Amino acid sequence: MKIGVVTFPGTLDDRDAARAVRLAGGEVVKLWHADADLQKVDAVVLPGGFSFGDYLRCGAIAAQAPVMESIIDAANGGLPVLGICNGFQVLVESHLLPGGLIRNENQHFICRDQKLIVENVDTAWTHGFKLGQEITIPLKNGEGGYIADDETLKRLEGDGLIAFRYSEVNPNGSVNNIAGLRNERGNVVGLMPHPEHAVEPGFGPDTPLAMRSGVDGLTFFTSVLNQVVNS
Amino acid sequence: MPKADLLDPAGKAVANALQRKGNAEITNVRIGKRIELHYAKTPTEAEVEAAKQIAADFLSNGVIEDVVAVTVEN
Numbered sequence: 001m002k003i004g005v006v007t008f009p010g011t012l013d014d015r016d017a018a019r020a021v022r023l024a025g026g027e028v029v030k031l032w033h034a035d036a037d038l039q040k041v042d043a044v045v046l047p048g049g050f051s052f053g054d055y056l057r058c059g060a061i062a063a064q065a066p067v068m069e070s071i072i073d074a075a076n077g078g079l080p081v082l083g084i085c086n087g088f089q090v091l092v093e094s095h096l097l098p099g100g101l102i103r104n105e106n107q108h109f110i111c112r113d114q115k116l117i118v119e120n121v122d123t124a125w126t127h128g129f130k131l132g133q134e135i136t137i138p139l140k141n142g143e144g145g146y147i148a149d150d151e152t153l154k155r156l157e158g159d160g161l162i163a164f165r166y167s168e169v170n171p172n173g174s175v176n177n178i179a180g181l182r183n184e185r186g187n188v189v190g191l192m193p194h195p196e197h198a199v200e201p202g203f204g205p206d207t208p209l210a211m212r213s214g215v216d217g218l219t220f221f222t223s224v225l226n227q228v229v230n231s
Numbered sequence: 232m233p234k235a236d237l238l239d240p241a242g243k244a245v246a247n248a249l250q251r252k253g254n255a256e257i258t259n260v261r262i263g264k265r266i267e268l269h270y271a272k273t274p275t276e277a278e279v280e281a282a283k284q285i286a287a288d289f290l291s292n293g294v295i296e297d298v299v300a301v302t303v304e305n
Binding site: 100102106145148149 | 233237238240241243244289290292294295
């Protein structure tokens with residue numbers, strides 16, 4: 001099962017995302033922003049970072065890259081796509097997910113282990129979770145405040161398109177505590193926190209059991225691998 | 232410009248600094264962008280229309296920003 005991990009100029013977390021795919025049992029295919037060939041991958045991860053220096057708007061220039069033309073087409077055809085942090089911003093700028101992301105309400109760059117509630121499990125990337133499950137994965141962003149107009153929000157809430165909500169703390173002022181979204185079909189998921197940083201014991205968030213033992217992020221990757229195997 | 236009903240954290244930080252400096256009459260600050268597109272010759276009407284489209288589709292994000300004006304200057 002081949003999962004493409006895209007690198008744009010300024011991407012930071014492509015290697016961690018690739019490592020997460022491998023730990024989950026998948027094969028990694030490196031995709032380059034300037035190459036429109038998706039190399040027959042079964043799913044794509046858009047990792048975090050600061051693509052194109054966050055110039056213009058976060059994710060806006062990356063959304064125009066040749067590789068994104070192919071990814072937008074493929075996503076509209078059902079290819080599973082996960083956007084993490086800057087990857088979420090790219091998905092929003094590509095109109096694969098609605099709304100926008102603005103500077104954190106308190107203007108600080110936030111880096112913390114963040115509790116989330118899983119709000120939807122009918123997606124390629126979340127079906128391994130239980131509905132309402134609380135998970136903890138790292139969050140690190142400066143422009144993670146999710147916003148959308150009232151009509152869009154009503155649709156997101158009404159159609160069950162919110163995939164994750166912040167629990168206990170809303171770190172960036174996101175409306176309705178929205179941490180992540182899914183599309184109608186459930187193949188596209190985007191979120192600000194970083195599942196790929198919580199996949200290996202010894203390197204994840206602290207849990208009540210042991211320091212740095214949190215691996216809640218691994219389920220994103222095992223979910224898509226199971227779905228790809230089953231389909 | 233950031234939409235009027237949206238929080239503009241950068242503008243708010245500048246407004247706070249101005250008020251600290253004693254400019255109590257300034258109640259709010261909003262920070263936008265100016266983007267210049269350069270042409271070899273004065274752009275035609277069609278090119279200005281194309282620039283307006285670029286401004287709406289790519290240079291701004293309608294969810295969070297409004298295009299205030301597209302003007303031709305020398």
